[in-house]
Amino acid sequence: QKEVEQNSGPLSVPEGAIASLNCTYSDRVSQSFFWYRQYSGKSPELIMSIYSNGDKEDGRFTAQLNKASQYVSLLIRDSQPSDSATYLCAARNTDKLIFGTGTRLQVFP
């Protein structure tokens, strides 16, 4: 099993809907998780971090961590076409971040 796994998508949602992005992880990573957004041709941008079990909200974004099931989720409420990007899940392995392959999100008007 890879350390961090994501479905590559694309995930297509209509404007205004909730987009749900998921990530699973192995025992080889620690309990610090991060979501990055990456627009085509650009570098990744950190949008959320989560360290504790449960939910963490920041504006339209909610990160969810379930340690028992070893998954991390990112919910985007009221999705906008400008949210169309690849979303990378990352987990800390000692002193470095390990990334998943990313999920491509498409929000259509």
Place this chain on the structure above:
Amino acid sequence: EAEVAQSPRYKITEKSQAVAFWCDPISGHATLYWYRQILGQGPELLVQFQDESVVDDSQLPKDRFSAERLKGVDSTLKIQPAELGDSAMYLCASSLSGRTPYGYTFGSGTRLTVV
């Protein structure tokens, strides 16, 4: 807002030529990372520096890649000779220390195309 600076933004090189990328981390950041991201994949760590010392270069193809951070500040990543499979985005990131619990900020990256 402090940024990680990278140059060049784009580089096209011929197969078997040498190419170099430069990164200047956020001031005061002791840890510097070079990642490679092939199109459609996630970033993969190539090398990690703590100050001027290499902490992890287990995924660096050492027969053709080299990296240095001589004064513990800016860093250079070199490829010689370049191969077609090296076409990718090369990303630099920095953090105050490797043990920080926080995520880190990437530079704008260098898009390398080997022809």
